[in-house]
Amino acid sequence: xxxxxxxxxSPVLEVRDLCVDYGLGDKAVRAITDASITLxxxxxxxxxxxxxxxxxxxxxxxxxxxxxxGVITGGEVLFHPNGPDGTAQTIDLLAASAAQLRRIRWSQxxxxxxxxxxxxxxxxxIDAQLTDSLKAHxxxxxxxxxxxxxVELLRMVGISEDRVRSYPHELSGGMRQRVMIAMALAxxxxxxxxxxPTTALDVVTQREIIEELMQLKERLGFAIVFITHxxxxxxxxxxxxxxxxxxxxxxxxxARQLFHAPRHPYSLGLLNSFPSLHGxxxxxxxxxxxxxxxxxxxxxxxxHPRCGFALDRCRADTPxxxxxxxxxxxxxxxxxxxxGRQDVPAQLNLTAPPRPTGAPQSDGSLL
Amino acid sequence: MRYLRSTxxxxxxxxxxxxxxxxxxxxxxxxxxxxxxxxxxxxxxxPPSGRFWFGTxxxxxxxxxxxxxxxxDTLLISLLxxxxxxxxxxxxxxxxxxxxxxVDDLLSALTNIFLALPGLLILMVVLKALPLDLTGxxxxxxxxxxxxxxxxxxRVLRAQTMTLRGQDYVEAARVIGERKPRIIIFEIVPNLLxxxxxxxxxxxxxxxxxxxxxxxLGLIGGSSxxxxxxxxxxxxxxxxxxxxxxxxxxxxxxVAAVGVALSLLNFGIxxxxxxxxxxxxxxxxxxxxxxxxxxPVVRTTAAPAADLSLDLKKEVAQ
Numbered sequence: 204x205x206x207x208x209x210x211x212x213s214p215v216l217e218v219r220d221l222c223v224d225y226g227l228g229d230k231a232v233r234a235i236t237d238a239s240i241t242l243x244x245x246x247x248x249x250x251x252x253x254x255x256x257x258x259x260x261x262x263x264x265x266x267x268x269x270x271x272x273g274v275i276t277g278g279e280v281l282f283h284p285n286g287p288d289g290t291a292q293t294i295d296l297l298a299a300s301a302a303q304l305r306r307i308r309w310s311q312x313x314x315x316x317x318x319x320x321x322x323x324x325x326x327x328x329i330d331a332q333l334t335d336s337l338k339a340h341x342x343x344x345x346x347x348x349x350x351x352x353x354v355e356l357l358r359m360v361g362i363s364e365d366r367v368r369s370y371p372h373e374l375s376g377g378m379r380q381r382v383m384i385a386m387a388l389a390x391x392x393x394x395x396x397x398x399x400p401t402t403a404l405d406v407v408t409q410r411e412i413i414e415e416l417m418q419l420k421e422r423l424g425f426a427i428v429f430i431t432h433x434x435x436x437x438x439x440x441x442x443x444x445x446x447x448x449x450x451x452x453x454x455x456x457x458a459r460q461l462f463h464a465p466r467h468p469y470s471l472g473l474l475n476s477f478p479s480l481h482g483x484x485x486x487x488x489x490x491x492x493x494x495x496x497x498x499x500x501x502x503x504x505x506x507h508p509r510c511g512f513a514l515d516r517c518r519a520d521t522p523x524x525x526x527x528x529x530x531x532x533x534x535x536x537x538x539x540x541x542x543g544r545q546d547v548p549a550q551l552n553l554t555a556p557p558r559p560t561g562a563p564q565s566d567g568s569l570l
Numbered sequence: 571m572r573y574l575r576s577t578x579x580x581x582x583x584x585x586x587x588x589x590x591x592x593x594x595x596x597x598x599x600x601x602x603x604x605x606x607x608x609x610x611x612x613x614x615x616x617p618p619s620g621r622f623w624f625g626t627x628x629x630x631x632x633x634x635x636x637x638x639x640x641x642x643d644t645l646l647i648s649l650l651x652x653x654x655x656x657x658x659x660x661x662x663x664x665x666x667x668x669x670x671x672x673v674d675d676l677l678s679a680l681t682n683i684f685l686a687l688p689g690l691l692i693l694m695v696v697l698k699a700l701p702l703d704l705t706g707x708x709x710x711x712x713x714x715x716x717x718x719x720x721x722x723x724x725r726v727l728r729a730q731t732m733t734l735r736g737q738d739y740v741e742a743a744r745v746i747g748e749r750k751p752r753i754i755i756f757e758i759v760p761n762l763l764x765x766x767x768x769x770x771x772x773x774x775x776x777x778x779x780x781x782x783x784x785x786x787l788g789l790i791g792g793s794s795x796x797x798x799x800x801x802x803x804x805x806x807x808x809x810x811x812x813x814x815x816x817x818x819x820x821x822x823x824x825v826a827a828v829g830v831a832l833s834l835l836n837f838g839i840x841x842x843x844x845x846x847x848x849x850x851x852x853x854x855x856x857x858x859x860x861x862x863x864x865x866p867v868v869r870t871t872a873a874p875a876a877d878l879s880l881d882l883k884k885e886v887a888q
Contacts (some may be wrong), residue, residue, distance in 0.1 A: 227858060229867070264865060271860035275867045299868045304864065 213291070213428050216242040216265070216281060216394050217313075221240075221278035223257075223264045223450075228547055232498045233448045234260045236380065237278070241522070242394065242426050247417075249441030250430045253494050257450040258430045259317065262396050266314055266421040267304060269295060269324035269512065284311040284393050299311040310340045313387035316396045323371040329382050330367045333357070334387050355441035359416055377408035384412065388419065396428045401436075413440055435477050438462045446470045449495055449505035452524065466536035468510045471550055504539070512548055529553075542548035576841060582834025593645040596638035603635065619815050628818050632640070637820045640797040643708055645828070648777030649710025651719060655773045656766060658716060659723030664762070666724070667731025668754055675860050678728070684721035690783065692718055697789045705790055715775075715780050723769040730765055734758050758850060764843040771836045775829050782825050797821035 223235035226478065236258045242248045249259045262268040265280045270369050284307070294307065308314075316322065319450045323332060333356060334349040344352070353365050360381040362374075371379055374550055387395055419439060420427060426441040437444055437458070441557045444461045446454045446469060449527040454467035472490035479485075492509040495501055507517040527534065528540035540547055597603075626632060666677035696714050697705050705711045718742070734740055736757070743753050759766075784790055785798020786805065804818040858866045 248600055267865040269865040270862065273865055274858065275865055301861070319782050384628050 207367075209466055212243050212245070214241050215547040216240075216283070216428070217279075217281040218261075218265050219279050219281075221261070221264060221280065223260055223272045224276045227274060227360045228270045229446040231274070233450060234273070235264060237523075238447075238450075238452050240445055240452065241307050242428055244393070244426055245420070246443065247420070247427045247429055247441045249437035250428060250447060251432060251437050251444060251445040252447035253371050253432065255494050255497075256447040257531050258432075258447055259398050259448075261447070262314070262398050262428060262430055264297065266308070266396060267299070267310065268314065268435065275537050276538065280393070282307065282312060284469075306352070309336050309387075309392065309561055313390070313392040313396070315384055315387045315395065315400045317399045320371075320376055320383055321354045322383065323379055328368050328370055329353075329357075329374070331384055333367075333382070333389060336386070336430075340390050352389070356389055356513070357382070358389070359415075359419060360385040361411070377404050377412065380404060380408075381412060381415075384416065386424070388425075392421060393413075394426050395430070397430070398430045400429075402431070402433075406444070409493050416440075446473065449499060449500060451505065452538060453506065453538070454534075455524065456536075457555075459524070460534055460555045464553040466530075466534070466541055466551055467538045468512050469506050469534075472494075472509075477509045504537075510553070512540055514545070537558050574647055576838055579838030582831045582838065585827055585831035586835065589641055589645065589824070592638060593641040596641055599638065601632060601635055603639075606745075611674065625819075626884050627803060627814075631821065633817060635636035636795050636800055637797070637824060640800055640821060641824065643794050643796045644778060644781060644798065644825070647708045647715070648774045649714045650709060651777035652714040652774035653775075654716035655711055656770045657737065658720035658725060659727055659769065660759070660762075662720070663724035663727030664731050664754055664758060665687050666771045667728035668750070670732075670735075671868050674728075677724075681721045681724045681728070684718070685725070687718070689718035690780070692783060693780065694787070694789060698703075698786065701722055706794060710780065711775070711784070711790065713755065715784075716778050718780075719773045719776050726765055726769065730762055731758055740844065764839065767839050768836050771832050771839070776831050778825055778828055781791050797824050 218238060218240045221235055221238045224231040225234050226232055238257075238261055239247060240250075246564070250261065252258050260269065264273065264275055267275075269275070273280075275297060282294045282296050283291045284294065286292045294303065296304070296307075299307070302407040316355055323329070328349065329434065330353045333353040337352060338347045341349075350367075354367055357367055358364065362378055362381055362385075366374065366378070371382075374382065380403070385527070389408065397406060397541065401412055413436070416427075419425075429437065429441060434444075438461070441458045444456060444458050445452045445462070448465065448469050454461065454465065454470045462474065465474055469490070472488070475488040476490065478487060487517070490509055493507055495508070501518075503519050504513075504522050507513040510517065520539070522537040522539050522542075524535040524537045525541065527536050527538075528543045528547050538551075540551060561570075592729060607853070627636075662677050663887075666674040666681070666780055677869060693714060696717070697711075700710065700714075740753060740757050743757050781790075781796075782798040782801065785796055786801045788802050788806075790796075798821075799822040801818055804821075807814075807817070810818065860866060
């Protein structure tokens with residue numbers, strides 16, 4: 204591991220070739236195969252894919268929160284938090300002890316879970332639940348300071364001060380989800396993993412929360428791993444997007460590039476599955492078939508039975524992530540169409556329009 | 571047969587099958603009948619020998635034959651007690667839990683009364699009041715034991731029924747106009763099966779213990795030989811004082827072994843109800859501890875295919 208800097212843009216979380224099984228021995232089912240992602244400081248990395256593609260398993264595994272019978276069978280997860288003196292440390296999360304993990308979790312690496320609003324204890328007031336983590340990790344804070352911080356956190360997510368003594372059942376679902384997000388941010392973590400944080404909410408509330416989240420991210424500078432099956436949402440807010448299928452990452456690209464010029468047939472299928480607000484009317488195509496069972500994966504590329512472009516090679520060999528034909532840089536796709544031995548179908552060979560000058564990367568203007 | 575993976579279940583089933591076979595065929599394969607006497611003049615029990623495997627008692631009965639013959643009534647009575655008590659507890663518990671209101675109040679009061687009554691005392695009073703030939707009948711004894719065994723199951727089932735009653739699928743069934751008996755039988759009872767199964771097994775264990783106790787107290791009439799009556803005879807014959815251990819140890823061990831077998835089976839039922847128990851324990855040969863919040867890392871030796879893909883990736887990166 205080379206020395207890392209703490210500058211914006213340097214890696215803060217690196218996952219390399221992570222493999223996860225459910226079960227042990229010959230009954231094990233491989234849920235994640237050789238997943239590699241890199242999260243940089245201040246960046247939003249989106250993870251998208253159908254149900255059962257391994258998005259949540261990946262998030263749980265890299266935080267070591269995966270429940271039995273989940274087992275991590277290979278790879279490494281390196282976390283580079285800023286140390287107290289401003290220099291970056293490197294912590295191998297897969298080798299960390301329970302005590303080490305307890306110190307890192309929440310204070311440096313926080314998670315907002317799927318339907319997290321049900322995680323609030325119904326008989327405790329939300330200020331007590333908000334200040335619990337402060338009590339544990341910031342022992343030098345006085346009760347008055349903690350109370351102040353709780354109010355500040357709630358204000359941060361747009362909940363007024365008088366709600367601080369409420370019980371969870373007195374808040375709406377959206378407010379409870381905001382409380383959970385505030386709770387995750389209470390100790391100013393450097394990485395926040397969000398597993399479908401807004402799935403249970405209506406689109407209006409969802410937008411409000413996402414906008415607040417993005418503002419907070421700009422202000423506090425944390426990085427986000429954002430997991431969702433809502434690709435349209437992801438394209439708006441993520442800097443980079445990784446698409447998962449059957450436990451593998453099949454494409455990784457800049458959000459703009461992925462939206463305008465997907466390189467993997469599965470990404471193309473996902474993008475064709477939701478309508479665009481502008482432009483001409485086109486017939487929605489979707490992806491034929493359904494995701495494969497992880498216990499009986501097709502040979503070769505797991506996507507070939509549903510893929511309109513499948514080659515003979517796709518049935519035999521499993522593609523690995525590589526730079527697509529004629530492209531340098533960071534984007535990768537796991538598809539034999541992109542290995543340079545044949546012409547790439549036109550739909551998978553588009554070029555993204557140049558970025559409008561001066562516009563920020565994720566300003567919602569893409570759609 | 572995926573439920574046969576657990577050692578506990580296999581052991582429990584094996585012991586139970588052995589005793590069921592003894593109950594069915596024991597009297598037929600026994601060397602003598604239970605009432606056969608080796609001698610009518612001798613009055614000292616003989617210790618175990620090649621001729622009498624478990625020795626003899628004071629009246630020179632062959633104890634091995636008696637142990638083989640004694641299982642039938644014990645198992646039959648405890649099984650009957652289990653069936654009757656479980657049926658009663660479903661009837662009272664589910665009815666009370668589903669109907670609610672005044673019916674629930676009355677049935678709950680009845681359940682609480684039976685819970686508060688001292689079981690053994692009631693059994694003694696009831697059995698004393700019955701004519702002697704009735705107390706020798708397995709069905710009567712089973713029913714009487716069931717009388718003191720149903721209340722606890724009824725309470726548990728009532729509570730679970732009340733929870734299930736509020737579930738969306740039950741409310742949906744009510745809204746579309748399914749009749750109460752149909753809702754109870756098709757929507758509620760199948761969900762109670764796990765509780766029913768383990769409460770049935772516990773009642774059978776209770777039945778075995780209670781029947782042995784009643785017999786030991788001399789409250790069982792009739793001439794049938796059971797493990798319980800063997801213990802009674804040993805007690806009356808002074809086996810404990812005189813150190814004739816072969817008289818009371820075998821029947822006592824039989825009672826204990828059946829109880830252990832049934833408890834082991836109950837573990838199996840637990841695993842069927844909650845598959846996480848099995849998966850969390852891991853299969854044999856894998857010593858992996860699952861701790862909540864600390865996913866285990868088990869690095870399997872990389873398969874050749876995985877190595878290849880790694881190399882490929884490096885090539886691509888270069």
